[in-house]
Amino acid sequence: MVRRPVAWVTAIVLFVEAVGIALVNWFLGVVVDRQDMSLAGLDSDVMSTSSKVAGLVFGLYFALCGLVALRVALRDRAPAGLGRILLLSAAVVHGLLGAFTVGLVGWGAFAFMMVVLGLIVLVFMAYDRPEAAVSDAKPDGDGGPTNGDGKGDNGNEGAPVAPPAPSTP
16 A cells, blocks of 8 residues: 555656756866866866766666655566665665764754665665565465364364353353
């Protein structure tokens, strides 16, 4: 019931984050290029280019993770294979980014990273139970407890279990 909306929200947040990461790194690359300063002897053109490339790579990575979450929302099935690995790695990346951003940027950025981490984990938890196990489970004939062989506790197939007789003092 809540699985699809969580996957949709996760996909949207990952797409927004992909664009945001790419734009922030691009902006940092432009700032470094315009200041024409070096850091520990590094060329400013190299730092500018590497910031822009890193922004594009991380943006594409988060966009790909967003596509996996979107596919989960559209198909209403758990991610499998490479998609599962991508979402798991995105969860780890958000945990690490949250740890780094709390010291560098502040608690607001940390809270955002933890919300995204929580959404990704919630996608995995919402799709935790395999659908086949739920649909294949069928109750026994009397609806009472069974001992594993399809028969009731009293050994009779489909026969109702009689309540215990009241004891007289």
